[in-house]
Structures are given as C-alpha cells and as structure tokens.
Amino acid sequence: MQAAIAVSQSATAPLSGLVLDEAPKPEAEPGWSVVRVVSSSLNMHDLWTLRGVGHPPERLPIILGCDAAGYDEAGNEVIVHPVIADPDAGRGDETLDPDRALLSERHNGAFAEYLTVPTRNLIPKPSWLSFDEAACLPVAWTTAYRMLFTQARITPGDRVLVQGAGGGVASAAIKLAVAAGAIVYATSRSADKRAQAVAWGARAALPTGERLPERVDVVIETVGAATWSHSLRSLRPGGTVVVAGATSGMNPPADLGRVFYLQQRIIGSTGCTRGELIALLDMMDATGLRPVIDRTLPLSDIHKGFQLMLDGQLTGKLVIHPSTPAGASS
Structure with a gap:
C-alpha cells in the first residue's frame, strides 16, 4: 500500500x-x-x-x-x-x-x-x-469540543473569543460555541476568513490584535505568541483562556501581573476522550452541525x-x- x-x-x-x-x-x-x-x-x-x-x-x-x-x-x-x-x-x-x-x-x-x-x-x-x-472530527473538532465544554464549561450567553479563524480547531470552535448559544467573536488577518466566521454565526470578526467591542468570558487560543497579549487584554476579570496549541510560537510574553491582578485563569487542553468524541457526535446530530x-x-x-x-x-x-x-x- x-x-x-x-x-x-x-x-x-x-x-x-x-x-x-x-x-x-x-x-x-x-x-x-x-x-x-x-x-x-x-x-x-x-x-x-x-x-x-x-x-x-x-x-x-x-x-x-x-x-x-x-x-x-x-x-x-x-x-x-x-x-x-x-x-x-x-x-x-x-x-x-x-x-x-x-x-x-x-x-x-x-x-x-x-x-x-x-x-x-x-x-x-x-x-x-x-x-x-x-x-x-477526531483531532480538530474534538479538541474544540473539549476546550469549550470540558475545560471552559461555556454556557448560553457566554462571550467567547476564537483566535485565528479559519483553522480546523478555530472553525470548529466558532460553530460549536454558536450552536451552544454563546456570543462569539473571532480574529484573523484574512478578510475572507473574517467574513466566513461571521457566516458561521460569529457576532463580529476583527483583524488580529484589534480591540473587541467588549471583554469576553473565554478565549480559545491555538495561535500562541502572535495573539497571546491580545487574548489576555480581551479577557474579563476572572475569565479563562484555554490553550491547545501555539502555531506562531511557544513562548509568548507571560504578562503575569495582568493574570494575577485580574485573577484570569489559563487552562491547557490536549486531545479528547473517547466519551467526548461520542458526545460531540450527539451534539452534531441534535444541531445539524457539520x-x-x-x-x-x-x-x-x-x-x-x-x-x-x-x-x-x-x-x-x-x-x-x-x-x-x-x-x-x-
């Protein structure tokens, strides 16, 4: 073969x-x-x-x-x-x-x-x-599912920022969060990808690094060094950044002062369980997501x-x- x-x-x-x-x-x-x-x-x-x-x-x-x-x-x-x-x-x-x-x-x-x-x-x-x-589904969509629902535990009405719209995990995260009733913002350097994110249900899609209309409860972060500072600045006090990748670099500026003063949470996420893949399939069946x-x-x-x-x-x-x-x- x-x-x-x-x-x-x-x-x-x-x-x-x-x-x-x-x-x-x-x-x-x-x-x-x-x-x-x-x-x-x-x-x-x-x-x-x-x-x-x-x-x-x-x-x-x-x-x-x-x-x-x-x-x-x-x-x-x-x-x-x-x-x-x-x-x-x-x-x-x-x-x-x-x-x-x-x-x-x-x-x-x-x-x-x-x-x-x-x-x-x-x-x-x-x-x-x-x-x-x-x-x-096995890597990208389950990664997004675990980030949103197991790690961040989003609920309807939560504000969610997805960095790097267009990638496999990011596109899944946008569609899953919208289906769960979240208000979703997305970023991308590409105007076409920003337009696509809005078509998937994002409330707004902005150029990478641009200030959001409001602070968010959760940031879905897979880009890394290029977006890390923006992710922390976009997060409300007590909010959560879930990290499952760093395509632009593994060592962003830590900005520890912001993290501890605003009591922000940073959670790592890797892969998914067999049960989470089954739960993802159940959600897709119920919502029609593809x-x-x-x-x-x-x-x-x-x-x-x-x-x-x-x-x-x-x-x-x-x-x-x-x-x-x-x-x-x-």
Whole structure:
C-alpha cells in the first residue's frame, strides 16, 4: 500500500522529510483492529512532526496522519478515536495518561490505505455523517469540543473569543460555541476568513490584535505568541483562556501581573476522550452541525495539501483520500 511517511525532520523545510512510498499492509495484534481508511485529514500536528517539534527523530520513519474514518474488518463504518492510551492510567481520562500517544506519534497513522488501532478506539460512524466529514472530527473538532465544554464549561450567553479563524480547531470552535448559544467573536488577518466566521454565526470578526467591542468570558487560543497579549487584554476579570496549541510560537510574553491582578485563569487542553468524541457526535446530530471542508485531495497530492496549510490558504479542513487515484481532487 502507498503511504505518506515522515523520514526526516527540518524546522525550515518540513515537507522535505515527507515521502510517498510503499509500506506493508499492517496486521493487528491482540486487542487491536485493522481499519481500511476511506478518508483522513491534515492537521498541524503532522507539520510539527516534520519540523521535529515534540517528535524525537528516533521514532522515524513513521506514517503520518492523526484522523481516520473507514471500515473495520467486519465491514462496519467507523471513526478512529486518535488518542492511544489507558483510561485507568489517567483516572478515567485517557488524555491524562502520562504514556498516551496520538496516532502517528508512536504508531503508524492514517495517510495510508490501512492502519491498526486498539479496538476500543473504534467508534461507529453515524449514517448521517459522510466519511469525509467524519475524518475532520477526531483531532480538530474534538479538541474544540473539549476546550469549550470540558475545560471552559461555556454556557448560553457566554462571550467567547476564537483566535485565528479559519483553522480546523478555530472553525470548529466558532460553530460549536454558536450552536451552544454563546456570543462569539473571532480574529484573523484574512478578510475572507473574517467574513466566513461571521457566516458561521460569529457576532463580529476583527483583524488580529484589534480591540473587541467588549471583554469576553473565554478565549480559545491555538495561535500562541502572535495573539497571546491580545487574548489576555480581551479577557474579563476572572475569565479563562484555554490553550491547545501555539502555531506562531511557544513562548509568548507571560504578562503575569495582568493574570494575577485580574485573577484570569489559563487552562491547557490536549486531545479528547473517547466519551467526548461520542458526545460531540450527539451534539452534531441534535444541531445539524457539520465540519467545514476546504477541499479533498488524493494521497498523491499530499505535499500540495501541506503547502496550502503552510501558506495559510485553507479555511476549515483538507481531506485526504488514501485510495483515490491521482488527479481526482475536488
């Protein structure tokens, strides 16, 4: 089978370490299952791996891809929960297992026709959800769900700022928060992405760093250094910043005086539990929410897809079809 494999890492030229090559079809060990991947999707996590951030070089080569939807060995339609961990080690929350790993960190990922995962990580795909839509959920949408509802515990009427509108997590956070009855503000450097955020239900979308009409209860922060000061300035006393990424840099100015004087809370958030993915599906069923798909590409065009991500040209998710012939993009 053909697979997209990380073979080397470069902070300045990450795609130089990504190759398309043949890999053997995996075999499942006891307690694991083989999945035939119909759809996967790109995540910033893949680029971090290629840049050498958080992924030791001794774990290379490895097949990339954190998201997958497809068929199990019995022909059932499934979504793959991407956090491979022991819930008991995290006291009921597998994201708190110190030995957890996201798919493609220690185990080959979803940019291939087949993959293997623990059988408990397979969740039935609802019939109302397409494979492409399902493949957008495991990382980006569940990350947004956990940030909003588990960590920030938003309620109807809360003011929520989503930094960096247009990315996979940000687009999910905007749509989920609006569906939950929150008043949502968004920021982006792109006028087109700001307009899209308003179309998704945001009350207003402003250029990055611009002052909001009011202070907010919650900030959804995945950008990092470029927006951190703005996030703290936009937050009301006692408000909460939930952090699940730092695409623009990991070491922003702390501004500790503001944090302690205004009693602001900063909460980290990573991944999701299996139960949160199921809860997300229930919410989508009840509200009619669907992920934003920018485009689909065959696996053979994966370098093109990642370049679009690097250039900031995507709005929502880019879906990869591991078995689609070259040239069959949409």
